[in-house]
Amino acid sequence: MGRKRSLEKILESEFVSISELVQLSDVRYSTIKYYSEEGLVPFEQEDTRLTRRYPRTKALERLAEIKKLKEDEGLTIQEIKERLLQ
């Protein structure tokens, strides 16, 4: 995932990079990074020095779920974390 991929390619991929996830979800880069660190967004990483790979469908679903909980139920990130990681 070194070179910039076309949107068609990204949409066909099982795994995407964080930048591609930003492009698909319209969620801020640092926010996705924060959610990932908090265990809210799933990712795979073979080594701590290697790039994180996000399962496209699951990650997008999770981001949508977080957005829904924020908007519809007015939960804070901490409360969302408690709800989703129970």
Next chain:
Amino acid sequence: MLKNLTIAEEFVLLALDRETNKLKSLFRQHIALYTVMACMVELSLEGKLRFEDDDTVTIIDSAPTGDKSLDRLLSIMMASNRPKKVKKWASYFYNHMFKQHEIYKLAVERLVEKEILEVKNKEILFVIPKKKYVDVTNTRSHIVEKIRAELLEDGKVEEHTIALVLFLHSKKILNDYFSDFERKALKQRIEKLRKEKIFATIKSIDKAIQNMDAAIAVSTFTAT
């Protein structure tokens, strides 16, 4: 995952940043005093003390929190003959260097215990011993990401994060971590939050932070 940190611990971490440290000498000089003030803010958030309308600090729960720096501050405040105003407490700690440094040291030790900070002993010119603190888990970035995720995105914000940002703003630390654009957005969000229900509890903390700064400025001016 971000470990539960107090406002004081978060402040200490962000203030210890060596790479982006463009802090004024006045700030470096008062890091221990500011840590004490941050502990006071944390105690207020934890419902241990209250900042009254007339600025008096009232202890409402003296039971230990389990955090050494907070408990030490609580015990010092409890030992006072009568309740003091925020400004009086700020000048008290300004004049009691040993006590402020004791609390600061406890906050740093706690970060080391939590394996967030690592202390490396260094020597300047091979003679003068100096301690260097390393943020081993890159928690600083995580705190900044937390602020961005909560305040620069839509949604409900934790009281803790608002208080942290207000405190960091008063110490001008935000300049080291956020771009001009982000700081403007943070300011706008805080202004918006001021009109919301959540700010009712933060209002007294906001006022207390301003009073602490005023008292420190007066003490510094009088001392020089």
